[in-house]
Amino acid sequence: MKKKFDYKKLYLALILFFFYAPIIYVIVFSFNDSRSLTNLTGFSIRWYEKMFRSRSMMESVYYSVLIAVIATAVSTVVGTIASIGLSKSRRVVREVVTQVNNLPMLNPDIVTAIGLMLFFSTLSIPTGFGTLLLAHIMFCIPYVMLSVTPKLRQLDDNLAEAALDLGCTPFQALWKVIIPQIKEGIISGALVAFTMSFDDFVISYFTTGPGINNISTYVYSTSKRINPSINALSTLIVIAITLILIVMNVIPMIKQRRKRNEEIM
């Protein structure tokens, strides 16, 4: 029997090509020898050299990472604690906090952003690193709570009660009984928070101050001129994300294999 032409796979291949075309384009043109964004003239690494020499570009990478790390750490801790408190609160309180948390997740980013900008200006807080960090923590916490709350709902209340009856302090009950059971939710919440913070442009754009740029606001501010070193920067980001994805997908595989080996032995 003749094999039927597989138009489904072709369709999916075309979709993937559409998604990856700009990424391939950026990588190819980051090694281009000329300024042109349309003609390839030869191979060079001059845009990488330029990128590493550009202080403002390196600073934007530094701020992106720094803000994402601090915002993730703070929002994960605060979000987890708030979720635990919320799960023991009265229904009314739960409903209200959930609705309020929905605001920044459902509102367009630009509305959240100008709200914060007006808020900082009303309190005459000068914009800069501090306001940028506050804004990131603010929009990350609801995502952490969203991923921790379902885990708390599955939790058996009796376990924490038992720990308290057996002489644990509330803190010990929290740390030794509750946290280990909701660990997965906390980790996935932290991952979401990190990507949200690292990718954010709109909220950062309106809440940052002079001289403080993350990668997004830097790219936006220089987009008027043609600057091929942004291609070099993009390529580095692509490589970093690919490495992280590989590590994240390979580690569970190795763990699983090791477990299987132990079972066999």
Add this chain to the structure above:
Amino acid sequence: MKSFRRLVYPYMVWAALLIVAPMLIIVLYAFTVGGNDVVPFRVSLENFVRFFSDSIFIGVLWRSIKLAIVTTIVCILIGYPAAYFIAKLEGNSQAVMVLLITAPQLINMLVRTYAWRGILLNTSFPAEVKVYIGMIYNFLPFMILQIYTSLAKMDKSLITAANDLGCDNRKAFMKVTLPLSVPGIISGVTLVFLPAVSSFFIPKLLGGGSFLLVGNLIENYFVTTGDWNFGAAVSLIMTVIILISMYFTRKLDYDKEAR
């Protein structure tokens, strides 16, 4: 256990300050205009009157809504077959496809849009088409993944049952698969329409300065001209439009479920 309740109190203060207060301040700004030395501001509907009596502003608003609707429809038309085909693949290939579609999304949206600028630079597409390409590129993955999730959750034996009861494949799709995937389409619509209608850096990077959307209007009034009252009014108008359209989209879903 009840003592744990107190853990949420600090967050409630924080949320009141950083989530609720900013929203109230937007409303306050929208319904006031800058005053003089005697009164700092006065309450007025001036901003809204100014917006709705100017055909340029109405044109920008209409263009944004049209762009968001067309983007959403195109995303459904391209995304549905893609999601459907992925759901038909073997288990392992499904996971790989989902990963391949998710991976580019981890790269900064701005960086990806900037890349399209380079590609589109040597094409002679009109600004509008370039903006559409950027929009569809950025939002199509949301649609595919949402529809795929609802298709993957579906009980496959329902199709077999429909076939046994005399439906051909086409009829089984129309009567079983499609209605069951509506919740996926609806959440996809929410994820595409909302950022599309408020987007401002995609039109700015790909359309040049010529293609103005509501998001650009808001940006201009906050960053360039500094007329925050009018900017706040424009964003309030946009939010209300989004709320209304979300209400109707959700209602569509509930009506379906109720039936």
